[in-house]
Amino acid sequence: MSSIAAAWRKLPWWVEPVTVVVALTAFGIYSLTIVLLFPGTYEEYVSPFYSPPVGRPDWLPWFITAPMFILWIPLGFRATCYYYRKAYYRAFFWDPPACLARVQEKEPRSPENYRGERAAFVLNNVHRYFLYASFVVVAFLWYDTVFTFFPEGSFAIRVGSLLWLLNVVLISAYTFSCHSMRHLVGGNKDCYTCVRGGNARRKLYNGVTRLNLRHPHWAWLSLGSLLVTDIYMRLLQAGLISDLTLIG
Ligand code: FES
Numbered sequence: 001m002s003s004i005a006a007a008w009r010k011l012p013w014w015v016e017p018v019t020v021v022v023a024l025t026a027f028g029i030y031s032l033t034i035v036l037l038f039p040g041t042y043e044e045y046v047s048p049f050y051s052p053p054v055g056r057p058d059w060l061p062w063f064i065t066a067p068m069f070i071l072w073i074p075l076g077f078r079a080t081c082y083y084y085r086k087a088y089y090r091a092f093f094w095d096p097p098a099c100l101a102r103v104q105e106k107e108p109r110s111p112e113n114y115r116g117e118r119a120a121f122v123l124n125n126v127h128r129y130f131l132y133a134s135f136v137v138v139a140f141l142w143y144d145t146v147f148t149f150f151p152e153g154s155f156a157i158r159v160g161s162l163l164w165l166l167n168v169v170l171i172s173a174y175t176f177s178c179h180s181m182r183h184l185v186g187g188n189k190d191c192y193t194c195v196r197g198g199n200a201r202r203k204l205y206n207g208v209t210r211l212n213l214r215h216p217h218w219a220w221l222s223l224g225s226l227l228v229t230d231i232y233m234r235l236l237q238a239g240l241i242s243d244l245t246l247i248g
Helices: 002-009 015-037 068-079 082-093 101-106 119-148 160-177 179-187 199-213 216-236
Strands: 245-246
Touching: 002 179, 015 068, 015 216, 068 119, 068 216, 082 199, 082 216, 119 160, 119 179, 160 199, 199 216
Parallel strands: none
Antiparallel strands: none
């Protein structure tokens, strides 16, 4: 992993922002397409994009689909994530495109004019509330995952269940390594010996901090696993592949 990171750092400075633009644009187009045009699920597998499945009143216009009632939570969580903010500010707005001094002249606006979390971006300040809502979504994803190991009521391990398990582990790592999570579990305390359960909170804070060191990795890995599991479900749905049973 460290050799990959070292090789990545040797690439020209513009490779990272361009990669981010391509990856996030592709993810956004894919999310919108499935939510608007293909909102279904496949038997035991619920799409990880919009779990839990919810109902939709008939009087709503066609372009408001049931998954939209759920998808705003993970999308809002990622859009306001501190790591993704850094990534898309650099990639989409070139503000700045990189932190190397020699590319500063390529920044379209003077750093003095940086407007930070103002105008529409003030919404980024609600990130912690998206985190709280994400706890509910992650709980449902774990429920869905356990359910995939019991097709027709008895235990079995299938390729799909392993994919769902990997996905929920990565999404949990991404969610619980959040910077707002660090604040929630202990970062908001100046003195652990002054509060009830201070030692436990300190240990929890240190654990989340260790997870947080890899937050960008969890962000990209969980984005990839979301795509892979959803595409797998749609291939099953279309009858193009069958779900291999490994045990059971
Ligand atoms: S900082 Fe990335 S999810 Fe909270």
